[in-house]
Amino acid sequence: MIRVLLVDDHAVVRMGLRMLLEPNTKMEVVGEASEGNEAIQRALELKPDVVLMDLSMPHGKDGLSATIELKKSLPETEILILTMHDDEEYLFRVIQAGASGYILKSAPHEELLSAIESVATGRAYLYPTATKRLMQEYVEKLNQGGNMDTYSLLSDREKEVLTLIAKGYTNKDIAEQLIISVKTVETHKSNLMEKLQMKTRPELVKYAVQKGLLDYGV
Structure with a gap:
């Protein structure tokens, strides 16, 4: 069975x-x-x-x-x-x-x-x-000589939350900016950290910098 x-x-x-x-x-x-x-x-x-x-x-x-x-x-x-x-x-x-x-x-x-x-x-x-x-x-991917990146695991909303976290916004700030609840922000944060296999904010910031997500001019 x-x-x-x-x-x-x-x-x-x-x-x-x-x-x-x-x-x-x-x-x-x-x-x-x-x-x-x-x-x-x-x-x-x-x-x-x-x-x-x-x-x-x-x-x-x-x-x-x-x-x-x-x-x-x-x-x-x-x-x-x-x-x-x-x-x-x-x-x-x-x-x-x-x-x-x-x-x-x-x-x-x-x-x-x-x-x-x-x-x-x-x-x-x-x-x-x-x-x-x-x-x-x-x-x-083979022709480009590249590999699939864990960033592709994130949903569009999780990418938004990642960028705002890395820029120093609090959960409350993110909730207000994206017009969602703080609990929803926490869920997105938990999910994206799990997908990226990271546990701390500094890790997220470093990752965001490497991915070029902290362009404050945008």
């Missing part, structure tokens, strides 16, 4: 996935979570074979951050990203974060079942057009 943990911020989506997977004699849904922090806790408790992870969860830790942390704590657990985003930017972030697969929510249910089986047996899974995009990007 393939033991699966469902992670999605919408209860109705989790219910639909459970109804889809439970009749399959090869799979067992061992638990559910509604955001990244809960997913990590439940995964540590249940030790699932596969975590079916939503990418965009606005409350708590997002799917990308949760994937990075889970792969550190449970390297044997495979993570399959299930998302509505048919976007190469998300695709490359997911692969770099350590996920074993990426499938769209619009995919036929047979394809989802096949994807879960694939990652559970140690194989990577990407929907067909994503494979082509990934190969094209890889060839381009």
